[in-house]
Amino acid sequence: MKLFVRIISTLLVLAAFCFADTAQGPTSIEKAVTGDSAVATVDTGKLAVDSGALDSIGRAASATEAAIQKQAKKHAVWIKLEGDVEPSMYEFCARAIDDALQENPDYIVFEINTFGGRLDAAFDLVDTIMAVKGPTTIALVKKKAISAGSLIALACKKLYMLEATTIGDCAPIVQGGDGTPQIVGEKIQSPLRAKFRNLAQRNGYPELLSSAFVTPELEILELTATLDKGKKSQRDTVLIIEGEKYAVLDSAAKAFWGAPKILVKEGELLTMTDKEAEELGFSQGTFKSRDEFETKLAIESRSEVETTLGEDIASAIAAISGILLILGFGALYIEFKTPGFGLFGILGIILIGIVFLGQFAPQLDGYIPAILLVAGVVLFLVEIFVMPGTFLFGIGGIVCMILALALSFEPSEMPEYVPETIETTFDATPWLLGLLYMLCCAGVALVFPIAASKYLIPLLPEGWTPMLKTDLETAASPTEAVQEVAVGDKGLAKTFLRPVGQALINGKLFDVQTHGEIIEASTRIEVTAVQEGHIWVTVAKSEMDA
Secondary structure, eight states: OHHHHHHHHHHHHHHHHHHHHHHHOOOHHHHHHHHHHHHHHHHHHHHHHHHHHHHHHHHHHHHHHHHHHHHHOEEEEEEEEESOBOHHHHHHHHHHHHHHHTTOOSEEEEEEEEOOBOHHHHHHHHHHHHTOOSSEEEEEEEEEEETHHHHHHHTSSEEEEETTOEEEOOOOEEEOTTSOEEEOOHHHHHHHHHHHHHHHHHHTOOHHHHHTTTOTTOOEEEEEEEESTTSTTOEEEEEEEEHHHHHTSOHHHHHHHOSOEEEEOTTOOOEEEHHHHHHTTSOSOEESSHHHHHHHTTEEEEEEOOOOHHHHHHHHHHHTHHHHHHHHHHHHHHHHHSSSOOHHHHHHHHHHHHHHHHHHTTTTGGGHHHHHHHHHHHHHHIIIIISTTOOHHHHHHHHHHHHHHHHHSOGGGSOSOOOSSSSSOOOOHHHHHHHHHHHHHHHHHHHHHHHIIIIIGGGSOTTTOSSOOSOOTTBOOSHHHHTTOOTTOEEEEOSOBSSEEEEEETTEEEEEEOSSOOBOTTOEEEEEEEETTEEEEEEOHHHHHO
16 A cells, blocks of 8 residues: 555656646757757848848948949049140130139149240249149140140149150250350259259159259169068169269178169250150059040049130240241331331331230230221221321231121031921021121121222311322323333422322422332432332432431
């Protein structure tokens, strides 16, 4: 019985333990399965979290890539600097930079092609470029950047060159007494060298080599040595040094550096090709074309600042200003050597005036048609009142008026083409009105002078009209009568000879003319030639001596 009780008690205890295990959790097998499931669940959650993280990273990468692509799209404004460096180029560049900044570009690219020019204009231009804030200034040498052109190129933050181009040689020169160019002394070289050093320090160009643009006495050497030879840290080092400083090195230093490479010989100026400029650290790249350059710099949109009419006129006048001055002063000299005031004096004043006009042409851009119109009227008045019969000033007046008429009409208002089909609507009214305007102006310009000379000018009182009112019935100008006049005959001018008029010769009145000079009435004259019915006269020598 006791044994039975013990067995029952044991079974009850086991049953109690089994019930407790069942209430608290699964069996060991169940625990193992449940544990695997839990792990699997946790792993699945991790995978879900990782997938979301990957999606987030992917979206961030896509956004970053889009931002990079968006950032890579650069806008550039091109400014061409071609021809001689003159004040007109500075005026254009200053105005172009101001216009370019209005577009808020990433780059302002100066396309340079010049042999140089005036140093004062170059300094003003360099200071203007260096004052640019915001966009990156880039110089692209199109063909050459010589003399002042190299100074302008180094004023930009970056320098690039097209193939087969050159840059350098900025020694200031003047024309010697024998007409040959001569390099000026230290007085001019010193501030120019300082300017090059300033640009090199500011934009990261080789400073010593920049000075070699200016000074032919400067010899520059390149020294190369190997440090830590045979070790893992082995490396080459390069030293750019003046020839004078290398000469004073001791024998040990010279042995360490070895034989130097001459970059710039003494007596020469530094002038580099596109490859040499890249090797020496000036150019940051060489390109075959402008398109390749834009592709490399990720330039997707571009614009170009065009020159205005006034700037084109100023540039054209500056190119021939020397010739105009020579001709102008030559004409004035001839005028001073001849009595009275005539054609050469007026021509000299006009030529010199054109030279000075070129200095102000950019500021007068919008007024050029009005200036030409006034000049045309003045030339007409000169032809009518001062020198009738020459036709030179009359033709000049007509040319000025035609130019004023053409420039006053805006070409953009005219259509580029007339559609051949009638399917599209074409409004020809602006084109027809413009054409009518030009024809009316041309008609007035042609008819008014003729009508004025025929009907209005003869109504002016005596002494105020340039037209001859003297009765010509007694004048003798047929060929038979002219035969009575011989070279050397003297007479008296009865009217103003401007240059055509009348003179009393051998007791008879003849139509005579001078060789451009103006002779007042009652002046003694002398016949210089009788040709084809024309009598040419000049002031008599006795009158000139008096």
